Amino acid sequence: MDNIKDYTLPALTEWMAQRGEPAFRARQVFQWLYQRRVTGFEQMSNVARPxxxxxxxxxSLxxxxxxxxxxxxxxxxxxxxRLDDGQCIEAVLMPNNTHYTLCISTQVGCAMGCDFCMTARMGLVRNLSAGEIVQQVVEAYGGVEEGGLIRNLVFMGMGEPLHNYDNLVRALTILTEDHGFGFSWRRLTxxxxxxxxxxxxxxxxxxxANLAISLNAVSDETxxxxxxxxxRWNIAALLDACREIPKEPRVRITFEYVLLKGITDSLADARKLVKLLHGIKCKVNLIPFNPWPGSTYEGPSLEHARAFQEELLHRGLLTTLRISKGQDIQAACGQLITASPAARWRKVAG
Ligand code: SF4
Known part of the structure; x- marks a missing residue:
């Protein structure tokens, strides 16, 4: 049975048309699915019973x-x-002053093997479907206060989003549909x-949508x-691709940079980072490493992280220092992992 949340509005409109139903029926169903977030088709009270x-x-829903x-x-x-096949993924809802940000997953596990990342230890189990990506937003709304709004979505949970390109793009299309959630593209990263x-x-x-590039080091060796x-693609190749991205006014690429004590956090690294990013319209997001059980890395002190940030700001690089939320529940960056039955546990080299 198909998951209806895999369907974009044009695809659902086509399904309706093949059954002699007018286009507005698909719009009505989208509103029930994403604005009212019903848990059964029988709740769609303005849709005819047949x-x-x-x-x-x-x-299925x-x-x-x-x-x-x-x-x-x-x-x-x-x-x-928990997904239909028993696999498990994680999503993290973070409150801000006026709204919420939701971090969602795009794969079960991840194939990319980043050494500082807990999810990498699972290896890639499988891609999520578009409907499974979208459903995380529906589920997270259960934790949102009455009248609250999830305004930002960050695709930074488990998985490499661009490794699941087609399903990601389909999910983005569904999430930004006005008759559904109606997310602004600019609020998606x-x-x-x-x-x-x-x-x-x-x-x-x-x-x-905004693009955030996990850079994390200033030399190819590191x-x-x-x-x-x-x-496969070194820093020069990566930055060349970034330079070629057509950018609208006021839009910047974000470079994520994990601060690992003694490895990526020297002030000389900061100065090299400024040189590397010269000429790219960007901002840098510094993320002090969040240790997880078994990790061999440490994060810098807050004081040192601030000094690294200052070094970049002094040289004109727009920089934020992200103190990851949810550290006490292992929900912070690089800490998402689940006990998926099919996970291939890999030893992460130190
Ligand atoms: S940091 Fe991201 S891309 Fe790298 S292994 Fe972890 S989930 Fe995958």
Whole structure:
């Protein structure tokens, strides 16, 4: 049975047309799915009963079981969500002053093998479907206060989003549909470890979502040690691709940079980073490493992280220092992992 949340609005409109139903029926169903977030087709009260029955015979609603919900002292909530085949993924809801940001997963596990990342230890189990990506937003709304709004989505959970390109793009299309959630493209941020051909494709497809590049080191030697993807596409190739992305006014690429004590956090590294990014319209997001059980890395002190940030700011590089939310529940960057039954546990080299 198909998951109805794999369908874009044009695809659902086509399904309706093939059954003699007008286009507005698809729009109505989208509103029920994403604005009212119903849990059964019978709840779609302005849809005729025979059509509701037909929808129920043809589609599942793609619901997920909440295997675990953990609340952090800082207000973040981590959801472990069980998929139809028993696999598990995680999504993290983070409150801000006026709205929420949701970090979502695009794969079960990840193939990229970044050495500082807990998810990497699972290896890649499988891609998520578009409907499974979208459903994380539906599930997270259960943790949002009455009248609250999830305004930002960051694709920085488990997985390399651009490694699951087609399903990612389909999910983005569904999430930004006005008759559904209606997210603004500018509120969506897709993170990548640096898959250069996929970055070029993303640019050629003119997808207006923000791109965040996980850079994390200033020399190929260090980056290749931390991120195997660098052995295929080195820093120069990655930055060339970034320079070629057509940018609208006021839009910047974000470079994520994990501060690993004694490895990527020297002030000389900071100065080299400024040189590397010269000429690219960008901002840098510094992320002090969050240790996880078994990790061999340490994060710098807050004082040192601030000094690194100052070094960049002094030289005119727009830089933020992200103190990851949810550290006490292992929901912070690089800490998402689940006990998926099919996970291939790999030893992470120290
Ligand atoms: S940091 Fe991202 S791309 Fe790298 S292994 Fe972890 S989830 Fe995958």
């Amino acid at each position: 059509l509701r029955r037909r929808l129920g015979e043809s589609f 793609g619901g997920m079981a909440r295997q675990d919900v953990r609340h952090s002292r800082d207000g973040s909530v981590k959801y472990a969500l 897709v993170s990548t470890s640096g898959l250069v051909p996929a970055i070029r494709r993303f640019a050629a497809d003119r997808l207006p 980056r290749a040690r931390l991120m195997p993807v660098n052995r």
